Amino acid sequence: MSVNYIILQGHSGLRWLILLAVLIVIVKSLIGLFARKSYTKIDNILAVSFVGLMHLQLLLGLVLYFISPYVKEAFRDFGLAMGVSELRLWALEHPILMILAVVLAQIGRSKSRRSTDDLRRFRIQVIFFTISLALILIGIPWNRV
Numbered sequence: 001m002s003v004n005y006i007i008l009q010g011h012s013g014l015r016w017l018i019l020l021a022v023l024i025v026i027v028k029s030l031i032g033l034f035a036r037k038s039y040t041k042i043d044n045i046l047a048v049s050f051v052g053l054m055h056l057q058l059l060l061g062l063v064l065y066f067i068s069p070y071v072k073e074a075f076r077d078f079g080l081a082m083g084v085s086e087l088r089l090w091a092l093e094h095p096i097l098m099i100l101a102v103v104l105a106q107i108g109r110s111k112s113r114r115s116t117d118d119l120r121r122f123r124i125q126v127i128f129f130t131i132s133l134a135l136i137l138i139g140i141p142w143n144r145v
C-alpha cells in the first residue's frame with residue numbers, strides 16, 4: 001500500500017463528511033433564517049467543523065498534488081497535458097475549483113463570525129456555503145466514485 005494510495009483514500013472518504021457537514025449547516029442556517037432563531041453555540045460548532053474539514057481536505061489535496069502520478073505526468077509537458085482531459089482535470093480544474101470552494105467557505109465563516117446580527121449570520125452562511133457546495137459538487141470527479 002503506497003503513501004499515495006492511503007492519502008487518496010483519506011481524501012476520497014473525507015468528501016462524504018464534508019458533504020454531510022455542509023448540508024447540515026445549510027439546512028440549519030435556512031431554518032434559523034426563516035424561523036428567526038438565535039445563532040447558538042451548536043451553529044458555531046457546525047460552521048467551524050465544515051470549514052475545518054475543508055482546510056484538512058485542502059491539505060490532503062496539496063499533498064496529493066505533489067505525489068499524484070497524474071499531476072507528475074501533466075508537468076512533464078503542461079501545454080500538451082492541457083489537451084488531455086484526465087490530466088487537465090487533476091493538474092488544473094479540480095484543484096482550482098476546490099481551492100475556490102475552500103476560499104468561499106472561509107470567507108463565509110469569517111463574515112458570519114464578525115456579524116453581531118444572528119439572522120445576518122445565517123444569511124451569510126447560506127449564501128457562501130451554498131456557492132462552496134456547488135463548486136464542490138462540480139469539482140468532484142463523480143465518475144470515479
Ligand code: HEM
Pocket residue numbers: 008009011012014015018054057058060061062064065067068069070071090094095098099101136140141144145
Ligand atoms: C472540498 C475539497 C475537495 C474535495 C471534496 C476533493 C475530492 C476528491 C475526490 C473525490 C478525488 C478522487 C479520489 C479517488 O479517486 O478515489 C480527488 C482526487 C484528487 N484531488 Fe481532491 N478534493 C478536494 C480538494 C482538492 C485540492 C484543493 C487539491 C489540490 C490542491 C486536490 C487534489 C487532488 C488530486 C491531485 C487528486 C487525484 C490524485 C490521483 O488520483 O492521483 N483536491 N479529490
